[in-house]
Amino acid sequence: MLISLEGAHATDQTLEGVWDIFNRSTQMMKGLFxxxxxxxxxxxxxxxxxxxxxxxxxxxxxxxxxxxxxxxxxxxxxxxxxxxxxxxxxxxxxxxxxxxxxxxxxxxxxxxxxxxxxxxxxxxxxxxxxxxxxxxxxxxxxxxxxxxxxxxxxxxxxxxxxxxxxxxxxxxxxxxxxxxPFIFHAGETLESQGPADNNLYDAILLGTKRLGHGYALVQHPLLMQLCRERGIALEICPISNEVLHLCSSMHGHVLPTLLANSVPCTINSDNPSYFGSSLSHDFYQTILYHDSMTLFGWRVLAEWSIEHSCMNMEQRTDAFQTWEANWNAFCEWIIEEFGPEYLKFPVLLK
Missing domain, CATH: 3.20.20.140 (Metal-dependent hydrolases)
Known part of the structure; x- marks a missing residue:
């Protein structure tokens, strides 16, 4: 049921072909569960x-x-x-x-x-x-x-x-x-000005709370502006986008363009059972391939996932409190684990 490296990225594999493999995997999964x-x-x-x-x-x-x-x-x-x-x-x-x-x-x-x-x-x-x-x-x-x-x-x-x-x-x-709320998959395509691409317009007009993937959004400056103004977050799924041939690697992903245009984004695992992955793998792909992604950027991506969730206000407040405590502990671990090593280097003060 797992989509293998060869199945996803063989030299003769196509977008249509990998979707055929994916759909067969979903049918087998249904039969098992x-x-x-x-x-x-x-x-x-x-x-x-x-x-x-x-x-x-x-x-x-x-x-x-x-x-x-x-x-x-x-x-x-x-x-x-x-x-x-x-x-x-x-x-x-x-x-x-x-x-x-x-x-x-x-x-x-x-x-x-x-x-x-x-x-x-x-x-x-x-x-x-x-x-x-x-x-x-x-x-x-x-x-x-x-x-x-x-x-x-x-x-x-x-x-x-x-x-x-x-x-x-x-x-x-x-x-x-x-x-x-509607939370629509839309724009999971490389198509431009076609039916799949136009789903972005309809999803936003219907008041979607978030956009699943929204990969084609960067082709539409007005829609990026609307997402920014209306607080419509994109559910970015790095590994899925690679496996299903929207990008060959994260080097060519649209995430940096979306962030540069202040479009709120979250990092997600799309069908991890079929890809043998987890959310940590998707975050790793995001961190590894984008040099502009700093520690502060990681924090914002995680906080956006809470902010744009369907939790009620009480649940969201509680989640932010837990997140803040965990984040502070993580930063303290970084300082304790790696701080002494970097403090060995001379620092030039002006």
Whole structure:
């Protein structure tokens, strides 16, 4: 299921070819985890991996188009409500184990779920997914935090294909006083002035809270300005962008251009199970290949991830306090570990 180095970067590999490999991997993954105990274990192990990586909070994107998973005895079909119950139970258990006073150094504080539907489905199926998202938000208000459409933008429908359904969803949320922001994948493409590229316009017009990838945004100065003015953060996924052929390496990534234009960005792991990576690997790629990225820059990227999250004000304040303490401890470690070595060099004072 892992996408190998050869599979991603063979001399004859193309963007279309690597997406074929990626889609086959997702289908195999579904087959392995579409029953109760495997799904529960997968959620629990994912949280353990977050904690090992010192991730204290996450927003994850399950694909909800499959309507059921099987019970272990094969006698029952478990719907999305049961999925959410399993996720909530695993989160509650792990927060106790890994939070302050628990065994986890990362002080895990929880996760939220962005409801995802494929961008390739029929309009009536999208309506079903949007209504299902509303129902789950009503029952699990602290768990469901947004809605997104996923899949290769060059192969699926453009966002405007579902504009009527999305506007109706927004109107229904308003009438029910529900806060379910759009958090759209958009601009994950090298295309210019095509349907995939134009998803950026529609996502911003629809009021997206963040942009997943947004790789093509640098081709649109006005849209960069709008993201800056409206506080729309980009979810940058370095390893995914390399594997799926948006850039050959981080040397050619658009992140420095986005930061130079004051567009808020966060560093994220996109489908790490398929790439054999973690968030630390994505941060490492960012740090290693951008000479302009200083210690202060690392701090800002991490703080933006809290600022632009779907946590409420109380949760965000608590997260910032924990982050500040961890950051100060990290800086003290740098001074203790490396300070004496650099103090050996003479310093010229003017």
């Amino acid at each position: 579409n029953y109760e105990s495997a799904f529960r274990n997968y959620v629990g192990k994912a949280i353990d991996r977050f904690a090992e990586d010192n991730v204290m909070y996450a927003e994850v994107r399950p694909n909800f188009f499959d309507k059921h998973i099987a019970s272990d005895d094969g006698e029952r079909q478990l719907d999305h409500r049961v999925w959410m119950q399993i996720i909530q139970e695993e989160v509650d258990t792990k927060v106790k184990q890994l939070g302050p006073g628990g065994k986890g150094a990362g002080h895990f504080k929880g996760l939220k779920v962005i409801y995802c539907a494929p961008r390739s489905i029929e309009n009536e199926d999208m309506t079903w997914c949007l209504n299902d998202c509303i129902s789950l938000k009503q029952e699990f208000p602290d768990l469901i935090c947004g809605f997104d459409m996923v899949g290769c933008e060059g192969r699926g429908n453009p966002m405007r294909h579902y504009i009527s359904e999305l506007l109706q969803f927004r109107a229904t949320c308003t009438s029910l006083d529900l806060d379910i």
